[in-house]
Amino acid sequence: xxxxxxxxxxxxxxxxxxxxxxxxxxxxxxxxxxxxxxxxxxxxxxxxxxxxxxxxxxxxxxxxxxxxxxxxxxxxxxxxxxxxxxxxxxxxxxxxxxxxxxxxxxxxxxxxxxxxxxxxxxxxxxxxxxxxxxxxxxxxxxxxxxxxxxxxxxxxxxxxxxxxxxxxxxxxxxxxxxxxxxxxxxxxxxxxxxxxxxxx
Amino acid sequence: xxxxxxxxxxxxxxxxxxxxxxxxxxxxxxxxxxxxxxxxxxxxxxxxxxxxxxxxxxxxxxxxxxxxxxxxxxxxxxxxxxxxxxxxxxxxxxxxxxxxxxxxxxxxxxxxxxxxxxxxxxxxxxxxxxxxxxxxxxxxxxxxxxxxxxxxxxxxxxxxxxxxxxxxxxxxxxxxxxxxxxxxxxxxxxxxxxxxxxxxxxxxxxxxxxxxxxxxxxxxxxxxxxxxxxxxxxxxxxxxxxxxxxxxxxxxxxxxxxxxxxxxxxxxxxxxxxxxxxxxxxxxxxxxxxxxxxxxxxxxxxxxxxxx
Numbered sequence: 081x082x083x084x085x086x087x088x089x090x091x092x093x094x095x096x097x098x099x100x101x102x103x104x105x106x107x108x109x110x111x112x113x114x115x116x117x118x119x120x121x122x123x124x125x126x127x128x129x130x131x132x133x134x135x136x137x138x139x140x141x142x143x144x145x146x147x148x149x150x151x152x153x154x155x156x157x158x159x160x161x162x163x164x165x166x167x168x169x170x171x172x173x174x175x176x177x178x179x180x181x182x183x184x185x186x187x188x189x190x191x192x193x194x195x196x197x198x199x200x201x202x203x204x205x206x207x208x209x210x211x212x213x214x215x216x217x218x219x220x221x222x223x224x225x226x227x228x229x230x231x232x233x234x235x236x237x238x239x240x241x242x243x244x245x246x247x248x249x250x251x252x253x254x255x256x257x258x259x260x261x262x263x264x265x266x267x268x269x270x271x272x273x274x275x276x277x278x279x280x
Numbered sequence: 281x282x283x284x285x286x287x288x289x290x291x292x293x294x295x296x297x298x299x300x301x302x303x304x305x306x307x308x309x310x311x312x313x314x315x316x317x318x319x320x321x322x323x324x325x326x327x328x329x330x331x332x333x334x335x336x337x338x339x340x341x342x343x344x345x346x347x348x349x350x351x352x353x354x355x356x357x358x359x360x361x362x363x364x365x366x367x368x369x370x371x372x373x374x375x376x377x378x379x380x381x382x383x384x385x386x387x388x389x390x391x392x393x394x395x396x397x398x399x400x401x402x403x404x405x406x407x408x409x410x411x412x413x414x415x416x417x418x419x420x421x422x423x424x425x426x427x428x429x430x431x432x433x434x435x436x437x438x439x440x441x442x443x444x445x446x447x448x449x450x451x452x453x454x455x456x457x458x459x460x461x462x463x464x465x466x467x468x469x470x471x472x473x474x475x476x477x478x479x480x481x482x483x484x485x486x487x488x489x490x491x492x493x494x495x496x497x498x499x500x501x502x503x504x505x506x507x508x509x510x511x512x513x514x515x516x517x518x519x520x521x522x523x524x525x526x527x528x529x530x531x532x533x534x535x536x537x538x539x540x541x542x543x544x545x546x547x548x549x550x551x552x553x554x555x556x557x558x559x560x561x562x563x564x565x566x567x568x569x570x571x572x573x574x575x576x577x578x579x580x581x582x583x584x585x586x587x588x
Contacts, residue, residue, distance in 0.1 A: 119359065124413075184561045255357040
């Protein structure tokens with residue numbers, strides 16, 4: 081069905097639509113902020129919202145390959161980089177929100193939190209792992225690194241996304257259901273890759 | 281122990297009574313024209329309300345933020361949940377509080393009688409949540425000690441235990457697992473008898489909104505906010521340290537004392553600074569939330585890193 085849609089030139093409008101869909105949460109956040117609808121603690125609300133979407137989009141990116149393997153529809157692969165970069169963009173804004181709006185460049189406190197508080201440690205580690213992936217996401221970088229080395233490097237995402245979910249689980253006082261679902265999805269997606277790789 | 285009051289209030293610091301008054305007149309007017317249901321006479325919530333010298337010299341957090349950014353897990357985990365869910369569900373009248381345990385005169389408190397017969401004070405306190413945000417709130421209430429003394433606690437009364445209403449029909453959050461409902465809190469007897477400890481029945485000159493713990497809640501301004509148990513139905517004088525809900529949930533994170541202490545980090549986050557709701561950035565957190573002069577003596581000789 082999807083293959084059929086592609087044959088009729090659907091790719092031309094799927095890509096812009098996918099970009100639009102990824103930008104939508106950001107537009108929603110900007111709108112809520114402009115209308116002062118983020119509540120009593122707008123900084124916290126914005127940071128959490130951005131973190132939620134970073135994780136959701138990262139999970140979508142992580143789902144591309146298993147979905148392709150299950151459906152046999154290879155056309156999905158072309159959306160993987162786009163989703164990965166959108167997820168990274170939300171992660172950058174999430175981190176900037178913490179550093180600029182929440183801590184206001186208080187590097188002493190930020191350093192202390194990275195060392196002493198495991199949910200910040202996990203979040204920072206996840207971001208540090210994603211950074212080289214974003215930098216090497218261009219066609220030029222893939223060529224320069226060579227396919228196998230590039231693929232090996234990009235396996236870091238298997239560590240980064242579960243770490244991001246763990247960052248969320250360790251952050252909440254109670255109500256671990258939602259973050260646990262995210263972690264479960266991440267692990268399931270990794271498991272499906274592993275199962276698929278062993279079958280081949 | 282010598283109790284020092286805060287500095288006298290400068291008239292300029294007081295929220296202009298006209299602000300309350302105009303609101304009250306508006307509500308009274310609305311009631312007169314039948315725009316409000318009978319019984320919703322907020323206008324005369326506390327005819328005997330008087331300003332107290334217990335007042336911090338800092339800008340008040342807006343009434344909207346105080347009443348729309350709440351932790352009250354009986355009504356949901358998000359800060360906006362209590363204001364959305366509690367007002368329609370919590371029935372605050374009739375309401376009685378059972379007082380018993382190690383005392384000569386166990387009995388009950390009727391909330392209306394308490395409000396009518398007590399001199400209700402307005403006290404402006406800092407409020408510091410364990411999650412590192414804070415507010416400044418004009419509470420209306422009665423010193424806890426005044427209420428407790430009526431029941432004549434005996435010498436076995438080393439602690440005071442408090443309990444919230446348990447009624448999942450009114451408090452749907454109590455249906456969810458993970459917590460040892462009902463909410464329980466406790467104080468050492470000398471903490472409970474400290475003049476700063478308040479039983480609040482209102483804020484901003486009005487009856488306590490459901491989401492803030494109507495009709496009666498505890499306010500202990502030198503401790504993290506979760507010690508301020510809401511919608512109290514039971515007070516018991518006990519000899520041994522009572523169990524508390526958050527301590528049962530995670531004793532590593534929530535100690536019995538839970539005094540505001542910038543030097544002792546919560547395992548999850550730093551306590552050195554706080555985000556004052558309505559402000560940008562973070563300000564330093566003060567030992568005992570700025571009430572060290574009044575309460576530090578209660579903990580003389582105690583290792584506050586151990587007894588966090």
